[in-house]
Amino acid sequence: MTAIPQHALAAETAILPLAQTLDHALRDASPAHVIETALKTVGREQLALVSSFGTESAALLKVMADVDPAIPVIFLDTGWLFDETLAYRDTLIGVLGLRDVRSIKPSEEALSRQDPDRELWFSDPDACCRIRKVEPLARALKPFSAWINGRKRFQGGARAELAVVEEDGERLKFNPFANVSREEIEAIYKLAKLPPHPLVASGYLSVGCMPCSSRTAPDEDARAGRWRGRSKTECGIHTTKTS
């Protein structure tokens, strides 16, 4: 398949049938094949992977690096991340030979206007995620026609019915790990001897921003520690369109 030119991807109406066709074709494909198909479909200049450099991120980054380590990786540095996550990003860049990791920060203007006291995570977490994650990601994805992310069906909730390829406004969204099990992710870590996120050892199964991440008990879901005590389960980058 030859890469589809950007102007052909500009019309949102063309994206939905293309996403459905690709999803059908890739329903049982390996993660590497999904990423290879994304590359062939839009070309490397038009493709980015979005990673939180969290507890399971190294597996997807490893698969991507084996396909093409120069695919741009977008990392949302919200200003509330653990130092351990920033260190892990740098470790994985070295271990996997990632060539184009872009750390994206929120707009200073939005922070000073909407969250001058850094308490928005408590008073209005949706607004906090919007200025720290959703809006910066939308800006960072502007040059791209397609993006890759690491959500899995086994994570449950809104992710249980995840397609392998989705329409995201004017973009394609590839979910190479949609079908992958927790055991398969663990196997990728083991086989490639990937270093764990430093906070896994102290009981974090899922790591995001500091105020909104907590340790999980053995009988809890991996994401139970995110926004604990609130009805919020997603930051918004996957529940709103990026374009």
Ligand code: SF4
């Ligand atoms: S996860 Fe918490 S601290 Fe991070 S952007 Fe969302 S509300 Fe703010």
